[in-house]
Amino acid sequence: MFDGLSDRLAGTVQKLRGEGRLTEANIQDALRDVRRALLEADVALPVVRSFIDEVKTQAMGEAVLTSLKPGQVFISIVQRELEKMMGQSNEALDLSAQPPAVVLMAGLQGAGKTTTVAKLAKYLKQRENKKSLLVSCDIYRPAAIEQLHTLANQIEAEFFPSTTEQKPEAIARAAVDYARKHFFDVVLVDTAGRLHIDTEMMTEIQSIHAAVKPVETLFVVDSMTGQDAANTARAFDEALPLTGVILTKTDGDARGGAALSIRQITGKPIKFMGSGEKVDALEAFHPDRVASRILGMGDVLSLVEEVQQKIDHKKAEKLAKKVSKGKNFDFNDLKEQFEQMQNMGGMAGLLEKLPGMPGMAEKLKGKVDEREMRRMVGIINSMTPKERKFPDIIKGSRKRRIAQGCGLQVQDVNRLIKQQIQMRKMMKKMSRGGMAKMMRAMKGGGGLPPGMGGSGGLGF
Amino acid sequence: MFSFIKRKSRKVDSSTTPANTRSASRQEDHNTGSVQSSASASESKPVGLSSSLAKTRRGFADSMADFILGKKSINAAMIDDLETRLLSADVGMDATSTIIDALHNNLSRKAINNEAALHHTLAEVMKLILQPCEQALILDENTRPFVILVVGINGTGKTTSIGKLANFFKQQGKSVLLAAGDTFRAAAVEQLQEWGKRNAVPVVAQGTGADPASVIFDAVESASSKKIDVVIADTAGRLHTQDNLMEELKKIKRVLAKIDPNAPHETLLVMDAGFGQNALHQAEQFHHSIGLTGLAVTKLDGTAKGGILFSIAETLKLPVRFIGVGEGINDLRPFHADEFVEALLE
Numbered sequence: 001m002f003d004g005l006s007d008r009l010a011g012t013v014q015k016l017r018g019e020g021r022l023t024e025a026n027i028q029d030a031l032r033d034v035r036r037a038l039l040e041a042d043v044a045l046p047v048v049r050s051f052i053d054e055v056k057t058q059a060m061g062e063a064v065l066t067s068l069k070p071g072q073v074f075i076s077i078v079q080r081e082l083e084k085m086m087g088q089s090n091e092a093l094d095l096s097a098q099p100p101a102v103v104l105m106a107g108l109q110g111a112g113k114t115t116t117v118a119k120l121a122k123y124l125k126q127r128e129n130k131k132s133l134l135v136s137c138d139i140y141r142p143a144a145i146e147q148l149h150t151l152a153n154q155i156e157a158e159f160f161p162s163t164t165e166q167k168p169e170a171i172a173r174a175a176v177d178y179a180r181k182h183f184f185d186v187v188l189v190d191t192a193g194r195l196h197i198d199t200e201m202m203t204e205i206q207s208i209h210a211a212v213k214p215v216e217t218l219f220v221v222d223s224m225t226g227q228d229a230a231n232t233a234r235a236f237d238e239a240l241p242l243t244g245v246i247l248t249k250t251d252g253d254a255r256g257g258a259a260l261s262i263r264q265i266t267g268k269p270i271k272f273m274g275s276g277e278k279v280d281a282l283e284a285f286h287p288d289r290v291a292s293r294i295l296g297m298g299d300v301l302s303l304v305e306e307v308q309q310k311i312d313h314k315k316a317e318k319l320a321k322k323v324s325k326g327k328n329f330d331f332n333d334l335k336e337q338f339e340q341m342q343n344m345g346g347m348a349g350l351l352e353k354l355p356g357m358p359g360m361a362e363k364l365k366g367k368v369d370e371r372e373m374r375r376m377v378g379i380i381n382s383m384t385p386k387e388r389k390f391p392d393i394i395k396g397s398r399k400r401r402i403a404q405g406c407g408l409q410v411q412d413v414n415r416l417i418k419q420q421i422q423m424r425k426m427m428k429k430m431s432r433g434g435m436a437k438m439m440r441a442m443k444g445g446g447g448l449p450p451g452m453g454g455s456g457g458l459g460f
Numbered sequence: 461m462f463s464f465i466k467r468k469s470r471k472v473d474s475s476t477t478p479a480n481t482r483s484a485s486r487q488e489d490h491n492t493g494s495v496q497s498s499a500s501a502s503e504s505k506p507v508g509l510s511s512s513l514a515k516t517r518r519g520f521a522d523s524m525a526d527f528i529l530g531k532k533s534i535n536a537a538m539i540d541d542l543e544t545r546l547l548s549a550d551v552g553m554d555a556t557s558t559i560i561d562a563l564h565n566n567l568s569r570k571a572i573n574n575e576a577a578l579h580h581t582l583a584e585v586m587k588l589i590l591q592p593c594e595q596a597l598i599l600d601e602n603t604r605p606f607v608i609l610v611v612g613i614n615g616t617g618k619t620t621s622i623g624k625l626a627n628f629f630k631q632q633g634k635s636v637l638l639a640a641g642d643t644f645r646a647a648a649v650e651q652l653q654e655w656g657k658r659n660a661v662p663v664v665a666q667g668t669g670a671d672p673a674s675v676i677f678d679a680v681e682s683a684s685s686k687k688i689d690v691v692i693a694d695t696a697g698r699l700h701t702q703d704n705l706m707e708e709l710k711k712i713k714r715v716l717a718k719i720d721p722n723a724p725h726e727t728l729l730v731m732d733a734g735f736g737q738n739a740l741h742q743a744e745q746f747h748h749s750i751g752l753t754g755l756a757v758t759k760l761d762g763t764a765k766g767g768i769l770f771s772i773a774e775t776l777k778l779p780v781r782f783i784g785v786g787e788g789i790n791d792l793r794p795f796h797a798d799e800f801v802e803a804l805l806e
Contacts, residue, residue: 143651143654144647
């Protein structure tokens with residue numbers, strides 16, 4: 001839906017070519033594109049303005065050699081500044097207090113506080129071997145306490161019971177007392193969602209804060225939040241001494257400009273991001289990745305990680321070894337490739353994450369048929385183990401048999417064989433010249449969409 | 461510094477507009493024809509929403525009043541300022557330029573020279589975009605049960621809205637049954653049951669992990685045997701990017717069609733007013749997957765303005781049925797374009 005900033009800039013900065021430096025006059029249009037991209041990503045308007053000013057100052061006078069793509073120079077400045085504003089690196093929780101360390105969650109309704117409490121408990125248990133006590137001070141939303149109770153059971157963490165008749169402050173205090181006596185490392189205090197303009201509720205959370213003196217007070221915010229993120233973050237930051245932010249629902253396709261707004265307005269680091277419905281879907285926040293995402297430049301690192309998670313490592317290693325030895329890439333390997341691709345949510349899902357590709361994925365969805373992939377696996381399944389291992393023996397009558405076996409035509413089998421031969425060639429090249437050579441070969445063959453050639457090597 | 465660039469770029473824009481008739485300017489031609497006809501019918505505003513939204517508006521209202529009343533004559537900077545205000549309300553780049561273009565057109569046509577008229581014209585332009593969406597949800601008397609399927613992203617307020625909807629229909633003298641189709645989230649069933657208790661309406665549930673399609677099917681079956689008027693079905697919150705979960709919704713629709721080919725009679729997307737530009741994409745994806753018939757915008761009692769509704773109105777032309785303005789059981793109101801715009805600009 002959104003064109004990536006890189007695509008758009010590629011067009012706009014064309015005319016910069018041939019000029020020696022970036023000046024106020026010649027980057028106007030480019031800055032307008034950046035502004036648009038940031039607004040479409042829901043970065044708050046005041047933040048957009050200060051950012052544009054900053055980029056302009058930084059960019060002005062930067063040398064643009066005629067041989068280089070000026071768009072590239074410009075975009076790397078934008079990316080650099082965005083990362084700088086986002087915070088240079090990931091900041092972890094600071095739980096180095098006399099145990100129990102109290103963590104207080106705050107945020108609007110529906111931001112994902114309760115789910116995040118459970119994810120955080122699991123995270124702390126797995127990564128830092130800390131024992132957490134979960135407690136809910138949400139006496140307002142129906143079944144909110146049960147929700148946390150159920151989640152606590154799911155992750156096998158201890159839950160401190162509370163009822164809607166109790167006062168939130170008293171609940172929190174009792175939970176911390178209990179945790180102290182029972183040697184918990186951490187107490188995670190869930191609170192009711194509240195509007196920042198509801199003074200009564202804001203006073204309530206201030207009193208909870210005063211009662212339990214948390215070492216971490218985390219503001220939980222939905223990554224889909226629009227311009228209002230600036231208002232709410234400011235209000236919560238003024239009411240409570242926030243120590244960090246958790247960005248939720250980042251597995252959607254929102255650009256998450258709210259992250260930048262909140263970071264800029266509160267100055268507080270974003271510590272985690274929620275990335276799925278499962279209780280283990282909580283990741284450390286990586287400013288650089290979100291920066292790319294805001295700019296619509298794809299998220300290569302997340303893609304790599306996702307691939308690493310979902311790919312069967314043993315199989316992948318086997319293939320890598322095979323390829324590096326220059327051995328033949330056979331149908332068994334091709335089948336594995338197809339299957340792993342299906343595991344990862346298919347081509348469209350993969351492409352979505354590549355720089356310059358978000359638009360492509362939309363277009364490709366209609367063309368790359370997932371069924372086609374299954375059909376090809378079907379063809380391979382109709383081959384004998386020998387045929388799979390030695391594709392070259394597949395000739396006329398074998399082809400006919402295979403076609404019959406999978407209910408397709410001989411032409412379909414031919415097509416697959418052709419594809420396999422191409423891939424085999426590519427793998428051979430890779431084993432000799434490495435990835436770079438292959439990319440060049442693909443580019444030369446027109447295998448990549450035009451946007452990709454222009455935006456390759458954006459400085460990741 | 462920045463506004464200097466912006467103004468310059470606008471100059472470039474306006475010089476090129478005659479050549480390329482953008483969809484925006486076509487829209488505005490279409491609009492200006494009917495501006496005057498609706499101009500007179502806008503000043504009646506129910507008191508209820510006003511007071512509910514009072515806190516919402518404060519910040520925006522103050523700055524708007526400063527802007528509208530504080531300056532004497534209309535100049536380019538004022539229009540720029542207006543644009544800024546629309547953008548800050550999540551109206552988005554495209555809808556904002558559509559609105560501003562239409563405003564420009566009106567300005568030159570009517571030769572407006574005072575702030576009050578500018579304000580009025582802006583409101584009219586914005587109302588024109590939203591008015592086609594102002595279609596109340598009317599229950600078909602001949603359809604029993606009338607099935608409402610409630611869908612949306614996680615945390616937009618589906619379950620809470622269902623609680624309020626049940627109250628809304630009960631007050632109209634309808635019998636209501638709730639279906640606990642959110643079988644995924646912890647304690648979602650209990651949450652809906654609590655709303656059932658508050659409204660004294662039955663809730664059909666099977667528990668966490670059950671097949672939502674089967675729960676909702678049972679609920680509709682049971683409602684039709686008990687001659688209940690309205691079934692409101694909850695579903696688990698889901699991101700529009702998760703294909704498998706969108707398939708699950710399709711399945712619910714397929715299964716419901718076995719009881720009544722027209723069911724669900726209303727597929728309502730619940731949207732958080734705080735959402736930014738992604739909300740358009742959400743609505744598009746949900747619409748594409750299961751065919752929405754209405755929208756409800758929640759959490760308008762905060763400082764969020766829900767400006768993305770303008771893009772959604774222009775792109776999808778979906779009826780907006782309700783707005784949520786608080787946590788109370790009565791805090792769900794039918795949507796009125798005039799009210800919404802006035803609340804946003806006041």
